Amino acid sequence: MKGQLGELEDAVMTRVWRLDRPVTVREVMVELRRERTIAYTTVMTVMDKVHRKGLLRRELDGRAYRYTAVATRADYAAALMDEAWSHGGRRADTLVAFLGRMTADQRTAFDEALRILGTRAEPPGTPP
The missing domain is CATH 1.10.1220 (Arc Repressor Mutant)
Incomplete structure (x- = not known):
């Protein structure tokens, strides 16, 4: 794991941890939209950053990635x-x-x- 999460990265990871299963960007976006206005591309960018930090693993599922938390x-x-x-x-x-x-x-x-x-x-x- 590399570094501390920013506010939006933490919000994304909170949803991933809460869902506790492989998730798509769209699923995380839907969860985030319950509390804020946010674009799909923003969520996608944030999830990619968190993936590069080593907190998310991703696997291609059709045309979209499914992300899984690497750690609790x-x-x-x-x-x-x-x-x-x-x-x-x-x-x-x-x-x-x-x-x-x-x-x-x-x-x-x-x-x-x-x-x-x-x-x-x-x-x-x-x-x-």
Whole structure:
């Protein structure tokens, strides 16, 4: 995945993730038109850009492409966090700053994630 999504790219990907199946430009355009006026060619251009960023895979189906998300929204967000973390200097300081900015809801989600990770089996060969 290459880079952060712009506002319209994110709107397109939100529809692709929500539909959760291979989609055409026309299907995404119909979904977007529920909230905004947008041209078919604009959606086509945006989907091509997102494809080039590595977030969409496409296959020719007749005369149109069908696009499928390469990763989930959570995977995309995690990649962005990892990229930001790698540019933050001393990682412990960056993590402390991040945790200090969390809302109560975010902290609850973080605690839940740690709980989930704690219940996973250790990889083979990991010392106790």
